[in-house]
Amino acid sequence: MRAWQVTELGEPAQVLATAEVPKPEPGPRQVRVRVTAAACNFADVLLCRGKYQAKPELPFTPGVELCGAVDEVGPGSSPELLHRRVVGRPVLPHGGFAEYALLEAHSSFVVPPDLDDITAAALHLTYLTPWLGLHRRAQLQPGEVLVVTGAAGGVGTAAVQLGVAAGAQVIAIVSDARKAATVRGLGATNVIDRSSTDVIEAVREITDGHGADVVFESVGGEAYRQASKYIAFEGRILLIGFASGTIPQPRLDHAFVKNYSVLGLHWSLYLDHQPELVRAAQDDLFELALAKRIKPLVRTAPVDDLPQALEELAGNRALGKTVLTSG
Known part of the structure; x- marks a missing residue:
């Protein structure tokens, strides 16, 4: 072959x-x-x-x-x-x-x-990652503010769609105007082009100072640092990957004084520890796609x-x- x-x-x-x-x-x-x-x-x-x-x-x-x-x-x-x-x-x-x-x-x-x-x-790895991240690890609730960094990529666009399907207020962060135009069609409430906008101030302004309840963070580096600034009280920063190539060094004292959590996700571990959860997630993704709630x-x-x-x-x-x- x-x-x-x-x-x-x-x-x-x-x-x-x-x-x-x-x-x-x-x-x-x-x-x-x-x-x-x-x-x-x-x-x-x-x-x-x-x-x-x-x-x-x-x-x-x-x-x-x-x-x-x-x-x-x-x-x-x-x-x-x-x-x-x-x-x-x-x-x-x-x-x-x-x-x-x-x-x-x-x-x-x-x-x-x-x-x-x-x-x-x-609809497999690409969507299981945000499904397990948002629903299992971050416990995203309807009405909460979800920020998705790297929102124009495969996993990022999936996270935007699943956040919208879950009833969250989704703020998508992208790296240029071309990607912003693409993501606007996915249902995000707001799109931030980080190449021309102060991300921290933009999130605070959009949320009237509340900040993000959940950050789906796949970029690392500066994107993580910004997330730690605009995260809300009792917010959750969900670490998916480090596409920028820079692995951040979280300040635990900062998480301590601001009452936020830093969560990791290696989704495939659930295949070993909770395979029934992965199967339920995959079934739900198929159903959402068939119902045209995600595409x-x-x-x-x-x-x-x-x-x-x-x-x-x-x-x-x-x-x-x-x-x-x-x-």
Whole structure:
């Protein structure tokens, strides 16, 4: 089969190359899927660089989110999954940017028949992250103020939509006017272009001095520092990632005197500790999509465009989610 592989660590455009490799064989409690749509994530950029928490041995195929049809089940896997369309997180080193990939059977989620493959591929990791972050970790309530940093990216646009669906007042922060125009169509109450606006003062003004009850923070660096200034009394700063490349050093004395919480989220840990919660979250996401209360902001491209797609993510130029297809 044909697969994209990383043979040395570095920037995606320099280290990705296609190769003919054998189809992976599913192990115990695994399934093999024929990949129909694979979503691009910043985690794939970090995998290429060797800076992701998972560090598969070289060579490996990246791709941490996909939709595909099960074509073989391993020992101990339910035969009912055979030929079903599923979404899931591939088992590295056999990631999703290939003709075939491996998934753990217990975390393969059957796609409803009325959802297409491209939409389904963007409704897994991309939306489970904000769903578990906002509902489980931050306990977002209707009427609360939610600020989303990095709001024009895949996870950011998902957080905006889920915040709106939860009845929150959503303030989206983006890095330029082009991204602001994109995010305005997602239902956010307000959009702040941080390239031309004082973010701290803008949030305070929009909220009449109240500040943010929840900050969905995926940027790090200066974005985190600003969040610690505009966070409300008993607010929650939810750490999703550090797309800026700068990991902040939270001032615990500051959290102490302002009565706010700093929360972390590594969503995939729930697959080990509370898999039933992940399944309930995925079911809810499917239902929200079918009811048209959320709709992934997706750009499609052929799988041959993978290096370019990941370079756009690395350079903070991507809008919404890029989903690669074999067609």
